[in-house]
């Protein structure tokens with residue numbers, strides 16, 4: 001890894017560190033849009049694609065052109081992430097755009113859903129559509145969870161596309 005790695009440090013290693021701090025690694029969870037963006041639009045050149053805000057369908061087309069072999073679920077996750085963050089174009093204008101990419105759905109689940117109960121029952125095993133994921137935040141015990149509207153849209157979309165996991169994909173020590 002070269003010293004351009006601060007990008008990777010902010011984008012990728014932060015998650016690794018978070019995983020380590022919590023004990024287990026969460027590599028088994030599907031990548032969110034922030035991580036997928038790095039794969040599909042690598043490097044400084046890749047960031048140019050952010051110069052324009054697009055709808056979900058428009059992003060799907062751009063992603064299909066850039067990475068025709070990307071698994072459809074990953075393409076959909078990335079498109080949902082980019083569409084949910086409506087001001088993503090502003091990121092392209094920053095001096096270090098990649099460190100300014102907003103958190104993705106996986107980031108938000110790991111950050112916001114583990115402090116009161118297990119991720120397994122409350123998240124990884126839940127099958128919900130977008131509206132039902134948003135509904136989680138209406139429960140009295142959840143109203144205090146801080147999420148911006150863009151984060152809520154990002155989280156609900158990632159979760160609807162990627163959850164539930166199969167029980168055998170979750171490390172045994174996290175199945176509680």
Ligand code: HEC
Pocket residue numbers: 109112113114115116117121122123126136139141142144145
């Ligand atoms: C401030 C503490 C707290 C946080 C943070 C929290 N929960 Fe909960 N959650 C609760 C409590 C309390 C219950 C009800 C008792 C129980 O089932 O453990 C609950 C229950 C649930 C349930 C089952 C009941 C329902 O509403 O359908 C789900 C699903 C759930 N949480 C999802 C989440 C998700 C997703 C996140 C992250 C966005 C999250 N929780 C973060 C406190 C929390």
